[in-house]
Amino acid sequence: MNIQQSEKYTLPSGEEIEKEVLLPPDLTVLKSRIKEVIGVLSDFTIKREEGRDRVEYLEQLRKDLCTYYSYNDFLMEAFMETFPLGELIEFLEANETPRPMTIRTNTLKTRRRDLAQALINRGVNLDPIGKWSKVGLVIYNSQVPVGATPEYLAGHYILQGASSFLPVMALAPQEGDKVLDMSAAPGGKTSHIAALMKNTGMLFANDANPDRAKAVVGNLHRLGVTNAVVMTYDGKILPKMSRGYNRVLLDAPCSGSGVISKDPSAKTSKDSKDIARCSHLQKELILAAIDCADEGGYIVYSTCSVLVQENEWVVDYALKKRHVKVVETGLDFGRDGFPRFQKLVFHPSVKLCKRFYPHTHNMDGFFVAKLKKISNNIPSAAPEVEEEVAEEKNSDDSDEETVKSKRMKRKKGKANGSLNKKTGPKITKNGTDAKDDKVNGVAKKGSAIVKKKMGKQQKKVLNNKMKGPKKLRK
Numbered sequence: 262m263n264i265q266q267s268e269k270y271t272l273p274s275g276e277e278i279e280k281e282v283l284l285p286p287d288l289t290v291l292k293s294r295i296k297e298v299i300g301v302l303s304d305f306t307i308k309r310e311e312g313r314d315r316v317e318y319l320e321q322l323r324k325d326l327c328t329y330y331s332y333n334d335f336l337m338e339a340f341m342e343t344f345p346l347g348e349l350i351e352f353l354e355a356n357e358t359p360r361p362m363t364i365r366t367n368t369l370k371t372r373r374r375d376l377a378q379a380l381i382n383r384g385v386n387l388d389p390i391g392k393w394s395k396v397g398l399v400i401y402n403s404q405v406p407v408g409a410t411p412e413y414l415a416g417h418y419i420l421q422g423a424s425s426f427l428p429v430m431a432l433a434p435q436e437g438d439k440v441l442d443m444s445a446a447p448g449g450k451t452s453h454i455a456a457l458m459k460n461t462g463m464l465f466a467n468d469a470n471p472d473r474a475k476a477v478v479g480n481l482h483r484l485g486v487t488n489a490v491v492m493t494y495d496g497k498i499l500p501k502m503s504r505g506y507n508r509v510l511l512d513a514p515c516s517g518s519g520v521i522s523k524d525p526s527a528k529t530s531k532d533s534k535d536i537a538r539c540s541h542l543q544k545e546l547i548l549a550a551i552d553c554a555d556e557g558g559y560i561v562y563s564t565c566s567v568l569v570q571e572n573e574w575v576v577d578y579a580l581k582k583r584h585v586k587v588v589e590t591g592l593d594f595g596r597d598g599f600p601r602f603q604k605l606v607f608h609p610s611v612k613l614c615k616r617f618y619p620h621t622h623n624m625d626g627f628f629v630a631k632l633k634k635i636s637n638n639i640p641s642a643a644p645e646v647e648e649e650v651a652e653e654k655n656s657d658d659s660d661e662e663t664v665k666s667k668r669m670k671r672k673k674g675k676a677n678g679s680l681n682k683k684t685g686p687k688i689t690k691n692g693t694d695a696k697d698d699k700v701n702g703v704a705k706k707g708s709a710i711v712k713k714k715m716g717k718q719q720k721k722v723l724n725n726k727m728k729g730p731k732k733l734r735k
C-alpha cells in the first residue's frame with residue numbers, strides 16, 4: 262500500500278499520444294489515466310514525474326475528460342475551473358444519468374395526499390420529494406404514462422424538475438401581490454406562483470418567444486390559473502411599460518450547463534462566445550427586472566447554469582448598477598454562491614445565493630439569487646459601465662479571453678490614473694483611483710478623460726445620469 266501511494270505516474274509521451282489519436286478511444290485506458298492523473302494532482306510534489314509541471318497534467322486530464330465524456334474543450338475547462346477535481350468527476354458522472362422524474366401538485370385543484378392516492382391507484386410508484394417541499398412527488402416507476410393520466414389532463418399536477426420549484430419558493434409570492442414572471446415559457450414556474458397566490462392579485466407572465474408563450478397559455482388553462490395575463494415582449498422593454506411589481510421572477514435564458522443530462526447537446530455546442538452572449542443578455546434582463554420592481558419589492562434571479570459568468574457575476578453587476586441588496590433565499594439547502602472565482606472578487610453578499618448540483622442534490626444544476634430593491638434611484642456610474650456592456654455586446658468578434666484581458670488592462674490603467682471602473686467585479690490586484698477627475702465616483706462632465714474615452718452615445722448617457730433620473734429632472 263505504501264509503495265503504491267508514493268509511486269510516480271508517468272504521463273504518456275508525445276509519440277504515444279499521437280498513436281492514440283489515430284485509434285478509436287480506449288475508454289478503459291482513459292478512465293484509468295484520468296484516475297491516475299487526478300491522484301498525481303492531489304499530491305503533486307510527491308507523485309509528479311520529474312521535470313513535468315502541473316499544467317501538463319491538467320492539459321492531459323482535460324483532453325482525456327473531453328474524450329471520455331464527449332465534451333468540447335471550452336466547457337470542460339469551464340467545469341474544471343468551477344469544481345475541485347474530485348467533485349468534477351462526480352458532476353460529470355451525474356450528467357450521464359437522468360434525474361428522477363418529479364411532479365408538482367397543483368394546489369389550486371387538489372392536495373398532495375389525494376393526488377398521491379389517485380396515482381397509486383393507477384399503478385404509480387411514488388414518494389414525497391423531500392422534506393423541503395409540501396407539493397412535490399418523485400415518481401420511481403409507473404404502469405401508466407404520467408403525462409397522460411386523467412389527473413394530469415384535469416390539471417391536478419405538472420411534470421416539473423425538482424430544481425424548478427426553488428426559484429418560486431425563494432420568490433415567496435403572497436396573496437394579492439402584483440407579480441411579474443419575466444421569461445415564463447412554458448409556464449411551470451408561473452403556475453406555481455399562481456398556486457401560491459391562490460389565484461388572487463395579478464400575475465403577468467411574459468416571454469419574448471410568442472410560440473413558447475402559447476405553451477404558457479395552454480398550461481395555465483389546464484391548471485386552472487385565473488389571475489394571469491400572458492404577454493410576449495422582450496423583457497428589456499418591460500420597465501417602459503409597467504412597474505411597481507411586488508415580486509419579479511427572472512428565470513433567465515441561459516447556456517443550460519446545469520441540465521446536461523436532459524440536453525447533452527450542450528456538451529459540444531457551447532463556446533465562450535455563447536456564454537458571453539448569455540451573460541450579456543442576463544445582465545440587461547436583471548436590470549430590467551429590478552426596474553420593474555417596486556421599492557421594497559423582491560427580485561429572484563435564477564438560471565439552470567452552473568457557470569459563474571451567468572450567475573454570481575450577473576448578480577454582482579446588478580449590485581453595482583442598481584440600489585438592491587442580496588437577501589437570504591429562504592432555501593435551507595444548496596451550496597453558497599461564490600464570493601470569489603479565480604482572480605475575481607464579487608460583493609461578499611453573493612454568498613447568500615444558492616447553487617444546486619446534480620451530484621449533490623440529485624436535481625438539475627441551478628442557481629438562485631434573491632434581491633431586495635432598496636430604492637428606485639439609479640446609482641451614478643462611471644462611463645466605463647457602458648464601455649463594459651458594449652465590450653461584451655461586441656464579443657462576437659472578440660472571444661471571452663479578449664474581454665477578460667481588456668478588463669485586466671483597464672484595471673492596470675486605473676493604477677496609472679485612468680477612470681475608476683464601477684461595474685466589473687474587483688480583480689484581486691487593486692490599483693488606485695484617479696479621484697481628482699471624479700464627482701461621486703463619476704468622472705467630471707468636462708474632464709479630458711471623459712471626452713477622450715466616450716463615444717457620442719456614452720456622453721449622452723452620462724449627461725443624463727448626471728442630471729438624475731428623467732422623472733426627477735421633470
Ligand SMILES: C[S@@+](CC[C@H](N)C(=O)[O-])C[C@H]1O[C@@H](n2cnc3c(N)ncnc32)[C@H](O)[C@@H]1O
Pocket residue numbers: 425443444445446447448449450451467468469470473494495496497512513514515
Ligand atoms: C429558462 S426559460 C424559462 C422557463 C420558465 N420560467 C419555466 O419555468 O417554465 C427562459 C425563457 O426566456 C425566454 N427569453 C429569451 N430572451 C428573452 C427576453 N429578451 N425577454 C423575455 N424572455 C426571453 C425564452 O424564450 C425562454 O422561454
